[in-house]
Amino acid sequence: MNRPVRTGTDPDEARARILEVAEQHFRRIGYHKTPVADIASELGMSPANVYRFFPSRDAINESICGRVLNEVAEIALAIACTNAPAVEKLDQLLTALHQHNKMTLVKEKHMHDLIAAATQENWSIIKAHTERTVTIFEAIIRAGIEAGEFEVEDAAEAARAVRSAFMQFFHPVLIEHCVQHSEDIEADLRDQIRFILKALRKRGSLEHHRQDQDSQPIHG
Known part of the structure; x- marks a missing residue:
């Protein structure tokens, strides 16, 4: 059913509906296959009217x-705001970023393709997201x-x-390669996180954390 947008009263609401x-x-058919005319038609407006609220298709x-x-950023912020020790938060955060991006690849391929294109084409939103992360x-x-x-x-330098050290596990193009070619991506993930934590942690406290982490199951 077409849902007309009242374009003259609330621009923010109109943008949100678009x-x-x-x-x-x-999500259903991919961004390449979605013409602005189809978006406009569902909203009961003309394509020209859509461009009143967005300067371009890009x-x-x-x-x-x-x-x-933003979904990824919310996950990251939620973990960062917990009361857990920093080493556990960083471990959880890296794991969560990888799992989210892997699930996007597997279950939301069209959205994965959008993020991959944005990354390869250096969209400004990707730069902002990287800086935020x-x-x-x-x-x-x-x-x-x-x-x-x-x-x-x-x-800052360590961050x-x-x-850089974790790039292959959350870069949209590299993670696709990992999923396709790694014999055990979860084991590779754990190995890389242990490597990162070893580089950051004080000597003498790492072994206890490693034992704790090795005893915990991986949730894929």
């Missing part, structure tokens, strides 16, 4: 991409330094290094 319908189409694509990336890494690492869990001189 994005809602666009996202539904993107702006719609980037807005939808931002909505998906690294900032969360940095906050956890800085708290770990203050608590005596981590032993690094520069939290960037963590991102």
